Amino acid sequence: MSKYKLLALDMDGTLLNRELEISKNTCEWIHRAIDSGIVVMFATGREVQSIERYVKQLGLESPLVSVNGSEVWTSPGSLLVRHILTEEWMKELHGIAKDQGCRYWAYTVDHVFTSENWPEELERPDGDPWLKFGIHCDEPVLLQALRARVEALGHFEVTNSSPRNLEINPRGINKASGLREVCRLLDIRMEEVAACGDSLNDLEMITAAGLGIAMGNAQEAVKLAADTVTGTNNEDGVAQAIRMILGE
Known part of the structure; x- marks a missing residue:
């Protein structure tokens, strides 16, 4: 069994390929992670409306971090907290x-x-x-x-x-702050979180997570801060990362 209980996935440039799709192989590995007991969730800069079709595709009922942490959801459609700009x-x-x-x-x-x-x-x-x-x-x-x-x-x-x-x-609102809210909700430690991303809006969560994973196409600062680098978003890098986490 993996020591990681939560897998947080950025979407654009990470989970989604250049066609803005989740590949069949990546879908299969996400479900293998879920079947192993890992909570798989999105942590994205997107607004929640543009996440819905991917949530439905994967059948996720897990928490969500959207808009770079400005919204945290206990599950799709159920808001936990919102941080606003005046x-x-x-x-x-x-x-x-x-x-x-x-x-x-x-x-x-x-x-x-x-x-x-x-x-x-x-x-x-x-x-x-x-x-x-x-x-x-x-x-x-x-x-x-x-x-x-x-x-x-x-x-x-x-x-x-x-x-x-x-x-x-x-100020202070980012994907890491959102993940901390989720961890409190699920009674999980940040050390038990693995996070995948490619851009600077992923940097805080990658450094805060127990395992920070940069995509092969990530910005250089993200690669330098990560614990490991996986394949690109067009090479099923998320699937590769899950396979590593599961030890398969």
């Missing part, structure tokens, strides 16, 4: 992105807004608060300057899901 913070972020002429987007509970359909008013109705803000920029130097500017404000967690973007949540 309207004032959103005003700051929107101003920074717009000043630099960058593309930007944001998630609320029920909507995705972009620079193309940005709302005139930042105040949100009850039940639909802001959860995450994103900035896309193809110029590395400018992106680094933007990151420094956002971090200097002092109340944001800044990561990325690709080398060309920034993803911004409330």
Whole structure:
């Protein structure tokens, strides 16, 4: 029996291949992990609506960490905790992105807004608060300057899901904080968690988990921080990782 009781999987660039699908081989190994007693769950930057079809495909009833930790779910459809960005913070972020002429987007509970359909008013109705803000920029130097500017404000967690973007949540909120909530819920220690990811928004959970696994296509900082590196998302790297965890 594996010493790991929980397997947290990032989705884009990790579980999902270039066609944004879960391969048949990876599905089979996920079910072998579940059959062995390991709780398999998603820990993703995605909003929960875009996770649903994959949850159904795998038949998961496990907890979820979505929007980089801004939402934690005890099971699909059952919210445990939500962390929000205030309207004032959103005003700051929107101003920074717009000043630099960058593309930007944001998630609320029920909507995705972009620079193309940005709302005139930042105040949100009850039940639909802001959860995450994103900035896309193809110029590395400018992106680094933007990151420094956002971090200097002092109340944001800044990561990325690709080398060309920034993803911004409330300070202290990330996939690791979400996993700690799940561990308390399930009475599991972080040392008993294995986590797979590829981008900087996976870095905190990879370093906090008992076994941090970087994908073969991961950003270099993630590979350096991980305990081990598996195959790429197009080589069924998650399946390879599960096989290692199960000792098969």
